[in-house]
Amino acid sequence: MYTFPIQKLNEVETPFYYYNMQLLDDTLNVIKQEAEKYRYHIHYAVKANANKRILERINTYGFGADCVSGNEVLASLDAGFTGSKVVFAGVGKADKEIIIGLENDIACFNVESIPELEVIDEIAGRMSKTAKVALRINPNVKADTHKYITTGLEENKFGINLWDLEKVLDKVEELNNIEFVGIHFHIGSQITDLISFQMLCNRINELQELFVKRRNIPKIINVGGGLGINYENPDKNPMPDFEAFFKVFDEFLELKEGQEVHFELGRSVVGQCGTLLSKVLYIKEGVNTSFAIIDAGMSDLIRPALYQAYHKIENLVSQLEEEKYDVVGPICESSDCFGKAVSLPKTVRGDLMAIRSAGAYGEVMASQYNLRTLPKAVYSDEI
Ligand SMILES: *Cc1c(COP(=O)(O)O)cnc(C)c1O
Numbered sequence: 001m002y003t004f005p006i007q008k009l010n011e012v013e014t015p016f017y018y019y020n021m022q023l024l025d026d027t028l029n030v031i032k033q034e035a036e037k038y039r040y041h042i043h044y045a046v047k048a049n050a051n052k053r054i055l056e057r058i059n060t061y062g063f064g065a066d067c068v069s070g071n072e073v074l075a076s077l078d079a080g081f082t083g084s085k086v087v088f089a090g091v092g093k094a095d096k097e098i099i100i101g102l103e104n105d106i107a108c109f110n111v112e113s114i115p116e117l118e119v120i121d122e123i124a125g126r127m128s129k130t131a132k133v134a135l136r137i138n139p140n141v142k143a144d145t146h147k148y149i150t151t152g153l154e155e156n157k158f159g160i161n162l163w164d165l166e167k168v169l170d171k172v173e174e175l176n177n178i179e180f181v182g183i184h185f186h187i188g189s190q191i192t193d194l195i196s197f198q199m200l201c202n203r204i205n206e207l208q209e210l211f212v213k214r215r216n217i218p219k220i221i222n223v224g225g226g227l228g229i230n231y232e233n234p235d236k237n238p239m240p241d242f243e244a245f246f247k248v249f250d251e252f253l254e255l256k257e258g259q260e261v262h263f264e265l266g267r268s269v270v271g272q273c274g275t276l277l278s279k280v281l282y283i284k285e286g287v288n289t290s291f292a293i294i295d296a297g298m299s300d301l302i303r304p305a306l307y308q309a310y311h312k313i314e315n316l317v318s319q320l321e322e323e324k325y326d327v328v329g330p331i332c333e334s335s336d337c338f339g340k341a342v343s344l345p346k347t348v349r350g351d352l353m354a355i356r357s358a359g360a361y362g363e364v365m366a367s368q369y370n371l372r373t374l375p376k377a378v379y380s381d382e383i
Helices: 006-010 021-036 052-059 070-078 095-103 114-126 162-174 195-213 242-252 267-273 303-307
Strands: 016-019 041-045 064-067 086-088 108-111 131-138 178-184 220-222 260-265 274-285 290-294 313-315 322-328 337-345 352-355 376-379
Touching: 006 352, 021 041, 021 052, 021 242, 021 267, 041 267, 052 070, 064 070, 070 086, 070 095, 086 095, 095 114, 095 131, 108 114, 108 178, 114 131, 114 162, 114 178, 131 162, 162 178, 162 195, 178 195, 195 242, 260 267, 267 274, 303 337, 313 337
Parallel strands: 016 376, 041 064, 041 260, 064 086, 086 108, 108 131, 131 178, 178 220, 220 260, 290 322
Antiparallel strands: 016 274, 274 290, 274 352, 313 352, 322 337
16 A cells, blocks of 8 residues: 655645555556566556656656657657667657757657658658658547547548558658668557557557568567556556456467567556645535535646546545535636535545646646646655
8 A cells, every 4th residue: 555645745735646656666667577578568658658657667667758758859858768768659740850860869750641652751761861750640449538649540630541551661762861670550549458458469460561561570579568557546546457458469479480579558657646736715505516626726736627528536534424525616617517416525625635646748848827836746755
């Protein structure tokens, strides 16, 4: 059980993100141990949390970094990742971002279209470099998750559709400054039903026939990320079942000789180690419910407002009888609500509240909307 140092946290100015570094270490150790069983390669998806201390800690486990912008590439290098362990994905890479990737000899660009291939080839030629690329293929696999975070369907903007693949491969073989190293997939996020990953494996197996036919076998099969965490019960499930997750790929993915399997895990690495801490400003009696107005808002954690995401909310200090509250922030938007009709022990002004499982897509999405101050970060090993 991972506990909160409540007395110490009570002295810190709220709102802020609290990171349990022990839980992060334990999670990283399990991932390393389970992935090593099959010699799988892990890249951490930086967009989930680009906090420098977290990046530095993840780097010490020997994982690579999966980036979706030039600045994420630079942040990864700054945190100690070597260029040869950085991959760069994204539908809209700007020229200057491509240059950053080439200058730092990154492991691979995950490419999503023919026009992008042509631009990378052109820039690489100018710089006398060869760009290593993996093709991001849209596998048309439906992941049972929120519509804003499913990415592997034909109607999504992501990836190369299956019927275009031969044309894209022709192009890859024709361009002089491009080296084809792999194929890449990412079907969505917060996926808890492993059957979606099994379907992805089956689709990849079918696809491999095309590469065999063309005698151009990709060395890297990058299956992306997407493994979900348990938002309802973070104490009982502080870590996803990585053993079962990797086992699906071992069981269902049929590899050709010399092929490597790469993963890009984001949320499952950092989601549970982060908590947003906030204090109650006011209790306001409504018509049907009471509002607990807290000093954190959607500018600090936008997931509930953006995709109706659920986060468990706890009062860390009250032990009184339970009542129901709508827990809301101070921002001038009705969607600035962390939870409706939440059962909490009787709550008063000044109580310390924890919004759990906020380590992924939390701090990194914070904004200054309403000209608020960006939330600070506090680490369990520094407090
Ligand atoms: C967001 C993203 C990931 C990480 O997804 P998680 O659900 O956080 O594991 C991996 N790969 C790509 C290409 C992504 O865009």
